[in-house]
Amino acid sequence: MRGMWSGLQALILNDCPYAYYIHCCAHRLQLALVKASKQVVPISHFFLTLLFLIRIVNASCKRNEQLKVASANEIARLIDLEELETRSGLNQISTLQRPVETRWSSHFRSVSSLLRMFTSTAKVLQNIIDDAIDEEHRAEEKSAYDGLTSFEFVFILHLEKETMEITDKLCQALQSQSQDILNVMHLVSSTKALIQKFRDDGWDGLLTTVISFCEKHCIDVLDMNAHYIARQGRAHAMELLRLSSALEPQEALKSFRSSDLCLLVMNFYPQDFIDYDKQVLEKEFYHFEHNVVQDPEFKKLKISTATTKRVFSAMKVVKTNLRNKMENDFLTDSLMLYIEKDIASTFSLDSIVDDFEDLKER
Incomplete structure (x- = not known):
């Protein structure tokens, strides 16, 4: 209707230059x-x-x-x-x-x-x-x-x-x-x-x-007098802390709580997972529990959370608002260099350039 070149507005203006166009108020409201x-x-x-x-x-x-x-x-x-x-x-x-x-x-x-x-x-x-x-x-x-x-x-x-x-x-x-x-x-x-x-x-x-x-119509009616559980503020934070404890490695050794991990995804990180991933998530946890958590070698591991805490601290430095579109592989490599910067500082820039040059003919 209001196209500048081939819309009805342009066709009318060709014949009547003094005409003017006003967008429909009802359509704007709609x-x-x-x-x-x-x-x-x-x-x-x-x-x-x-x-x-x-x-x-x-x-x-x-x-x-x-x-x-x-x-x-x-x-x-x-x-x-x-x-x-x-x-x-x-x-x-x-x-x-x-x-x-x-x-x-x-x-x-x-x-x-x-x-x-x-x-x-x-x-x-x-x-x-x-x-x-x-x-x-x-x-x-x-x-x-x-x-x-x-x-x-x-x-x-x-x-x-x-x-x-x-x-x-x-x-x-x-x-x-x-x-x-x-x-x-x-x-x-x-x-x-x-x-x-x-x-x-x-x-x-x-x-x-x-x-x-x-x-x-025989439709179940909600109980309006039931106790309302707030999902914000302190109760919301407490639920997040409780569910997040399922990510603690030591919890996997004691009792792997796949249900809490599913609730963590559904209630706090729904936008980070596509619908298909949400549907298969519970079954994937079952596979993980059977193949990893129940493995005898896994039970012998001595787990420390220091590395995990260092990663989360480093992520605030590496993945800033200006880098919010960073891909996972690049983020992982950047975190590794930042966390192990003492080791990375011993690398020679010339050796890195030589190794990169030998990887593939450009």
Whole structure:
């Protein structure tokens, strides 16, 4: 749209040099909201799960038809129980709607459609799992079903629905072809006030709705009165110290604690390991325990932690902020030279140059 050479802006300016381009305020707001929401891990995870669910259910015409049939049956059941009103325009049968990043209102429609067809979606997913052609597809679809029926997903689903109901009117006004700036300013003010009111007084009502929904759909509810264990501050530090003690070489001689090492990775260093490494880590510890720790020769070793402590001290000097992209091999060689600098100082520079020259013809 706003490309300087071949965009619509450039084409119009070629014919009308006095025209000027203003980026759509609604799109700017939408992109800012999407970016902000992705910074909150549970919200970002919620929308990823939502997209995953919609992709699976809308993967074929057959599944779409199954969803429509299940929705029709559910509507008929609720009407028989007198839980739904019946009049013209109500209880329309539709499909799950996919959210679009440039339209925040589409997120509201997507959340609302899933909430409205939650029971039908769960039934269709169960049918898909039963009809899976192989274990790989069954595992993928079971993951989607487990995500749908988790308390965290249901809670955020209701939270997003309540929040987006408040902001939807403002979004619609910003996307209107005929802008009424005064009306938009009033909506900004009222939207902020309603969000603050929901933040101050809406918790009890939201939690009651979520618990009722979970009980209706046989979803396990978390115990809100359970004792909360803080994961920051002193408790966080104490847990780190306790788990780190599993790295002490003497601990391997006494009782190798692979479970503590796995927790250390998951809770404190998740970004340092890829997902595959995390999955196979526990089995690798089992191999290490069987092949190394239980080896008779290993048990005879007299272990000192002095070298380990020297390495960690040296690492602060060698791997600084300016060298944060240093590869492991280069870091190891640099640490070795720094730690054993007394030995390295005895080497002649000329001998090192000669050895390097003899390694390979350049």
